[in-house]
Amino acid sequence: MKLSKLAQASVLLGAATLSFSGFSAQETKVEKVVDAGEKITQSANQSQQRVDRISDQIQSKLQQFKTVNKEIDGLNVYNKQMQTQIDNQLKELQQLAVSMEQVSVIERQVSPLMARMIDTLAQFVELDVPFLPQERSQRIAHLRKTLERADVSVAEKFRQVLEAYQVEVDYGRTIEAYTGLQQVNGQELDVDFLRIGRVSFVYRSRDGQQMGVWDQASKSWQELGAEYRVDITKALRIARKQLTPDLIVVPVAQNSAE
Structure with a gap:
């Protein structure tokens, strides 16, 4: 059966309409896919940014951790050194305590020794050539007076006695x-x-x-x-x-x- 030209034209128009409708539907689906892809890309970028921030934070914390560890190691070494010094100081304090106990014993021995040294010096001056009699006798009298003083240390008393002996020695070569x-x-x-x-x-x-x-x-x-x-x-x-x-x-x- 043959269709009239008008019928043929109507069929062609309907087919074109159907074809255009199918193309529009496919285009809509593509746009949705593209939109979804863009959203996924944006989400991925945001996720990557969060990952980068977290990574930076982790690196910063790691660096801080390493720095703190170095400080701890340095403090441990310093503490060991300080402990060694403290131990040595405690030993020195113990030695000083022993020395202080011995000082009183030494003082009890040195004082009579100095008294004998002054007496010996006085006898020597008396038997020696009689030069500078007043100066030499005053020196001996000063030594005796100093020996009785409580505000003069034993070391200073002993130094003065030795100095008096040195003066007498020097007389022999001047x-x-x-x-x-x-x-x-x-x-x-x-x-x-x-x-x-x-x-x-x-x-x-x-x-x-x-x-x-x-x-x-x-x-x-x-x-x-x-x-x-x-x-x-x-x-x-x-x-x-x-x-x-x-x-x-x-x-x-x-x-x-x-």
């Missing part, structure tokens, strides 16, 4: 000149004393006319002749640093040991 009074033929004269170590102790009157030398054997003064006047005057000037050291001739009295 030359010295000083002025003083001397009994000469029943008269008290103002004289110059000259000490050369302990080997020669002489005096000379201010006018240079009278001279004498100490004789340790007889514990007395012996008169000197005029032949010594020049050398004694020269020696006095050397002792006062008025002349440079030079060769001099002075009398040497023989002591009792010789």
Whole structure:
């Protein structure tokens, strides 16, 4: 059966309409798929951002953890060092406690020793050549007085005693000149004393006319002749640093040991 042209046109139009409707439906489905994909992509981006933030936080916490661990290790080492020092200080305190207990014992032993040393020094000065008698006796008296003082430490007392001994030792190797009074033929004269170590102790009157030398054997003064006047005057000037050291001739009295 043949259709008229109008019928054919109607069939074609219907087919086109159906075809267009099917195409529109497919396009709608594609748009929905694209929208869903975009939403999934956005969700994935948001999830990735959250993951990145969490990762950054984890890295920051991890770094803080490592830093704290290093500080803890350093503190452990420091604590060990401090503990070692504390242990050593405790040992030192124990040693100091023992030493303090021994100090009282040492003081009880040192004090009598110093007293004997002062007595020995006094006897030595009494038996020695009689130069600077007042100065030396005052030094010994000062030592005795210091020994009785409670406000002076034992160490300081012992130091002063040793210093006095050192002064006496130095007298034996120095030359010295000083002025003083001397009994000469029943008269008290103002004289110059000259000490050369302990080997020669002489005096000379201010006018240079009278001279004498100490004789340790007889514990007395012996008169000197005029032949010594020049050398004694020269020696006095050397002792006062008025002349440079030079060769001099002075009398040497023989002591009792010789």
